[in-house]
Amino acid sequence: MKTNESRCVLALGCDKAGNPKHCTKICSAFVSLHGASGTGGRIASANIPSDYALTTLRNSPVRDAQPTEYKALDAYVKTFRRAFEADSDAIKSVYIYSPTAGNGKTTTAAALLHEWIIRQYVGALQAEQQPIQHPGYFLEVNALQQLHKRMFSPGSQAKKDEIGDEFNRRMDRAKSAPYLVVDDLAVRKYSESFMAEIYDLTNYRTSNVLPTVYTTNKTLEQLTELFLIEDPEGKVVSRIKDRCVIMEFNGGSKRGMRK
Known part of the structure; x- marks a missing residue:
């Protein structure tokens, strides 16, 4: 019987992964995260590009290239349990900067989201809560x-309205995402x-202390300059800096490393 360990994001930490009695298409955890077809559920809802499917910190191809940063991120993800702890400190955001393209920023961001x-x-199951x-x-x-x-762009108003609705849907999801x-x-x-x-998106999330992973080729100082018209006093970037794990990825492009 075919099992799910090769297509389940839980496999690396699941003691039943690969067990034909448990690791089946009707596994409740698999269905909840990936849907009955394996292409739905909470993972599909998160809109993570398929290039980064099943990528976690443990199996990330960037791990060996950025060992210091990944050690810090291993500690960072342990703070996620605060979501289930009353009166705990806020979970910080992560700002991943590098002027070089292709050295693992997006891969790492996808791993953090997974x-x-x-x-x-x-955590919700352990707390006897309904997972969101x-x-x-x-x-x-x-x-x-x-x-x-x-x-x-030129086109019918109906098409522009359709595009506008999709734009607003993505922005609303981005603003409200935990x-x-x-x-x-x-x-x-x-x-x-x-x-x-x-600016509105960034301001909303920092004002509401919602954890966010940013990947960029801009330093925080350069981001302040970009937001100068909307935020001449630099308040948003200042809040990002205060509530962020700030990382600079070094080295050349790592594209092509992913198996």
Whole structure:
């Protein structure tokens, strides 16, 4: 009988993984996280790109290249249990910066989101709570920017309304997500209107102390300059800095390392 360990994000930490009596298509944990088909559930809801399917901190191809950072992240994900502890400190955000493309920022962000979903699901069961349906969300800023451009491109009003509805849906998911990845923040030049949208998202999440993973090729100082019109006093970036694990990834491109 075919088992699920090769397509389940829980497999590395599950003592029943590969056991034909338990690791089946009707495993409740598998169905909850991946859906009955293996392509749904809480993982699909999170919008994580398929390139990073099942990536966690333990199996990330970036781990050996960024050992110091991954040691810190191993400790960081243990703080996720605070979500089930009354009167505990807020869970911090993570700001992953590197001027070099392809050295593991997005892979690491996807791994963190998988770690969060796993711990939200398992933690809720241990606390005898109902696991939330949408524990996290992966926002590709470049794709969002292209969608925003299409809202103002020539075309029928009906099509523009459809695109606008999709843009608003993604932004609403990003704002409300208990844990969010903002991938490739400010790596391209933004229009004034799109910059205002990104500022609004960032301001909302920092004001509401919602943990967020940012990947970017911009330092926090450069981000302050980008937000200068919307935030001349730099309050948002200041709050990001105060509530963030800030990491700089070094080295050349690691693209092509993933098996």
